[in-house]
Amino acid sequence: MPLVEVNDVTKQYASGEETIRPLDGVSLSVEKGDFVSLMGASGSGKSTLLNLIAGIDRVTSGQIVVDGVDTTKLSRGKLADWRAEHIGYVFQTHNLVPVLTAYENVELPLLLLPMSAAERRKRVGIALEAVDLTPRASHYPRQMSGGQEQRVGIARAIVANPTLIVADEPTGSLDDETTEQILSLLERVNSELGMTLLLVTHDAQAGARARRRVRLERGRLVENRTQAPAPLRTA
Amino acid sequence: MRKFAPYVLKSLWRHRARTVLTVSGTAVALLVFCFIGSVQRGLARLTSSEEADRTLIVFQESRFCPQSSRLPQDYARTIADTPGVSDVIPIKVFTNNCRASLDAIVFQGMAAHKLEAWRDLTLTSGDWSAYEGQDDAALVGEAVANRRGLAAGDKFTIGGVSVVVRGVFHSPVAADNNLIYTHLDFLQRARGADGVGTVTLHEVKLTDGADPDAVAKRLDQAFESGPVATTTRTKGMYQADTLADLAELIGFVHWLGYACVGLVLSLVATTTVMSVQDRIKEHAVLQTLGLRPQRVFSLVVLESLVLSTLGGVLGVAASALLLAGAGMSIAAEGVTIAFEPSAMLALQGLLVAVAVGLVAGLAPGWQAARMEIVAALRHA
Numbered sequence: 377m378p379l380v381e382v383n384d385v386t387k388q389y390a391s392g393e394e395t396i397r398p399l400d401g402v403s404l405s406v407e408k409g410d411f412v413s414l415m416g417a418s419g420s421g422k423s424t425l426l427n428l429i430a431g432i433d434r435v436t437s438g439q440i441v442v443d444g445v446d447t448t449k450l451s452r453g454k455l456a457d458w459r460a461e462h463i464g465y466v467f468q469t470h471n472l473v474p475v476l477t478a479y480e481n482v483e484l485p486l487l488l489l490p491m492s493a494a495e496r497r498k499r500v501g502i503a504l505e506a507v508d509l510t511p512r513a514s515h516y517p518r519q520m521s522g523g524q525e526q527r528v529g530i531a532r533a534i535v536a537n538p539t540l541i542v543a544d545e546p547t548g549s550l551d552d553e554t555t556e557q558i559l560s561l562l563e564r565v566n567s568e569l570g571m572t573l574l575l576v577t578h579d580a581q582a583g584a585r586a587r588r589r590v591r592l593e594r595g596r597l598v599e600n601r602t603q604a605p606a607p608l609r610t611a
Numbered sequence: 612m613r614k615f616a617p618y619v620l621k622s623l624w625r626h627r628a629r630t631v632l633t634v635s636g637t638a639v640a641l642l643v644f645c646f647i648g649s650v651q652r653g654l655a656r657l658t659s660s661e662e663a664d665r666t667l668i669v670f671q672e673s674r675f676c677p678q679s680s681r682l683p684q685d686y687a688r689t690i691a692d693t694p695g696v697s698d699v700i701p702i703k704v705f706t707n708n709c710r711a712s713l714d715a716i717v718f719q720g721m722a723a724h725k726l727e728a729w730r731d732l733t734l735t736s737g738d739w740s741a742y743e744g745q746d747d748a749a750l751v752g753e754a755v756a757n758r759r760g761l762a763a764g765d766k767f768t769i770g771g772v773s774v775v776v777r778g779v780f781h782s783p784v785a786a787d788n789n790l791i792y793t794h795l796d797f798l799q800r801a802r803g804a805d806g807v808g809t810v811t812l813h814e815v816k817l818t819d820g821a822d823p824d825a826v827a828k829r830l831d832q833a834f835e836s837g838p839v840a841t842t843t844r845t846k847g848m849y850q851a852d853t854l855a856d857l858a859e860l861i862g863f864v865h866w867l868g869y870a871c872v873g874l875v876l877s878l879v880a881t882t883t884v885m886s887v888q889d890r891i892k893e894h895a896v897l898q899t900l901g902l903r904p905q906r907v908f909s910l911v912v913l914e915s916l917v918l919s920t921l922g923g924v925l926g927v928a929a930s931a932l933l934l935a936g937a938g939m940s941i942a943a944e945g946v947t948i949a950f951e952p953s954a955m956l957a958l959q960g961l962l963v964a965v966a967v968g969l970v971a972g973l974a975p976g977w978q979a980a981r982m983e984i985v986a987a988l989r990h991a
Contacts, residue, residue: 432899432984453903460901467988471896475621487614488901532900 377444378405379572380429380540385438387424387595398424400595401438406540406588411566411573413586418578421595423544426576430463430542431455443539460488464533464571466543466562470525472517478504478528479513485536503531506569507561523554527561534565541565542574547582559585612909619913626886630918633882637922637964638929640871640878645930645960646950647868650941653951654854654861657786663847667815667827672840675853677704677945681809682839690813693829695821700725703798704811704945707770715942716755716769718791720798726750729816730787737763737778746797749774752788753781754938754949772801785949789940811945814846853946861948872963875919879971883915887975894979895987904980911979915972916965923964927957 387399398421406412414422427433429440431447440447442462450458459465464485472481482503486496504510507527517525526546533541543562547555559582566573577583584603591599623630657663669690671680690699703720723743726732735753742748751761756779761767765776774793782788799806815830817823827843834841844852851858887894894907902910933939934952941948 427985430899432988453905456898456901456903456906458901459899463901465899467896467899471892471988473618473893473896475625476618480617484897485900 379408379410379443380404380406380574381439381441382425382429383439383441385425385428385440386436387421387428387433388436398595399428402592402595402597404590404597404600406572406574408572409566409570410588411563411586412575412588412590413583414574414576414590414592415578415580415583416592419594420592422576422578422592424595425592426542426544426574429540429574430465431459432465457488460485461536462539464536464538464541466526466529466533466541466546468545468548470517470522470529472525472528472532474517477514477516478509478520478531481517481528482531482535485532489536499535499537500531503535504528506534506565507531521554522550523557526550526554526558530558530561530565534569534571538571540572540574542576544576545578546575547577547579555579555582612906612913615906615910616913619910619917622886622890623914623917626889629882629885633878633918634922634925636878637875637919638926640875641923641926641960641964642930642933644868644871644963645927645952645956646934647864647871648956648959649930649934649950649952650861650948651865651868652953652956653785653940653948654858656784656951657854657946657948658847658851658858660784660847662784663850664823664845665817666846667817667823667830667843668846668849669813669815669830669834669841669843670811670849672842675944677706677811680811682811682813682841683837684808684810686834686837686841687813689833690815690830693826693833695818695826695829696815697818698725698729698816700729700814700816701795701810702812702814703795703806703809705770705772705798705801706942706945708942713939713941714758715947716759716791717789717942717945717947718749718772718774718793718798720793720795722795726792729814730782730792731784732780732782732787732792734778734780737776739778742777745775745777746794747774748777748794750778750780750792751776752790753779754785754788754940755791757936757938772798785951786940786947788938789942789947789949815843850946853944854948857941857943857948872967875922875964875967876971879915879919879922879968880974882918883911883972883975884978886914887911887979891979891982891987891990895982895984895990898984899988908976908980911976912969912972915975916968919964919968919971920961923961923968926964927960930960931957 382402382404385399385402388395388397402425414426416422428435435448479500482500483496486499504513507530509527547558563585565571575586583589588602671682674680684701687699687701690696700721705718706715708715742750761776763776763778823845830843831841897907931952934950939950
């Protein structure tokens with residue numbers, strides 16, 4: 377049984393008198409442990425699809441089932457609880473909380489789960505270690521580079537050991553070298569930690585790193601194929 | 612929510628200037644609120660205590676300022692013989708200012724044995740026998756002593772009355788701490804010989820079960836045909852009548868207390884709204900991570916609560932220190948209202964601050980909780 381099942385999902389909203397339909401009858405399934413890139417031009421609906429799967433947006437019609445839970449049926453509060461437990465979200469612009477240190481930012485998702493302080497400390501330590509930022513634990517976002525901030529963002533996404541990691545253009549604001557580091561890190565998250573990864577990107581090279589590539593055009597799925605992942609490069 | 616307390620505190624600390632301004636504004640408003648409350652309490656204590664209901668004041672008819680009431684001292688004998696009267700205290704009152712004033716000095720001259728019997732005074736410095744044995748001695752209330760920097764052994768002159776301080780006293784009746792007691796015959800002679808044999812008022816203590824109105828009526832009837840007609844009222848009524856203008860003003864001022872509450876509400880609400888608008892994206896990120904909308908709402912309300920409560924604590928503490936230390940009072944026509952701080956007033960101030968903090972956070976909290984996550988994440 378696939379981990380993620382997207383069944384005939386449509387998203388539309390009104391903009392003045394015009395009806396915008398960023399997604400139009402999209403169906404997709406993602407297996408557990410898979411690494412899928414969602415690609416397409418700006419406005420193709422790839423981020424909308426990602427947000428719907430992540431449970432931060434609502435479908436107009438259709439059904440999304442993640443790990444056996446139909447998320448389209450959940451109330452706002454229940455959906456938030458579900459996200460806390462099942463989704464790790466990596467943003468394009470890091471979106472760290474500026475008043476919190478790297479440690480505290482990574483700890484945030486754990487505060488929502490029933491967990492002792494000792495367990496939280498242990499998990500945050502492991503997550504920061506995984507992104508090689510242990511020495512920066514007490515630093516604030518303003519004291520870190522863009523790449524370091526994004527690594528903290530990845531640590532925050534993986535710390536609760538979620539069912540699914542979603543990353544929306546995580547390298548969109550980074551230079552080439554840092555992009556490579558972040559992509560390698562995400563690949564390790566998928567291959568070493570076994571976490572299912574959905575990556576939205578418009579960068580063909582980044583998309584080529586995934587095992588499966590899904591392409592959207594004007595809200596419709598036009599390509600869905602498994603590919604041999606590009607060789608891992610050393611930064 | 613406790614786990615998120617550091618986030619709330621750090622968020623407030625991040626905008627230090629805004630936080631400090633809001634907290635200090637709230638503190639000032641709560642300070643004013645407590646000042647108003649303290650003067651209202653002082654007035655209420657003067658006019659509605661048990662002593663105020665069971666004590667009569669015999670005053671010259673149609674006179675208000677103590678300087679203008681001149682009753683024969685020997686009225687005391689007639690009063691003492693009246694049924695329902697247990698004791699009578701002839702009192703000469705002198706004040707340096709008959710109008711409403713924040714620094715009026717009020718002397719009360721009465722026989723030392725009556726003072727000892729009827730006023731619950733504790734000497735905090737000085738010596739009772741020294742007072743008793745010296746003609747121009749004075750016992751000074753601690754509020755006056757604080758305000759004027761007086762101590763036992765000091766000599767001072769106010770309004771032509773020169774006395775030597777032989778003791779500083781504390782009274783559980785806050786208004787009494789603003790009085791200066793002297794010997795009756797001294798105060799009668801202090802401003803010339805024409806005061807000898809006359810007093811400003813007679814304070815009448817009633818027997819248990821005596822009807823104050825009936826006794827008052829009997830006394831006024833007894834002196835109706837005498838050299839000076841009298842008006843007799845309970846002490847509470849006398850003080851309320853004497854302070855009528857001031858009481859009206861204080862009654863009006865209590866609206867300023869409500870205005871202070873409104874001020875705190877708008878101040879804290881404005882700051883919280885600004886804080887929420889600054890952090891639209893941040894709240895969306897928190898919700899993406901899994902914070903329920905209700906929890907985001909609670910975080911915003913908690914921020915507002917911290918701001919308001921912190922201001923409240925500072926304002927209430929500052930007012931308590933000022934009121935306790937400065938011994939402030941307002942007097943008119945020889946009657947003094949003490950600005951009376953109390954634990955109840957402090958608690959009331961804190962509760963107001965907490966309640967206002969909660970209310971001020973409602974609308975911004977709702978705004979933060981109801982936003983659409985995806986739209987908010989696009990917010991610059």
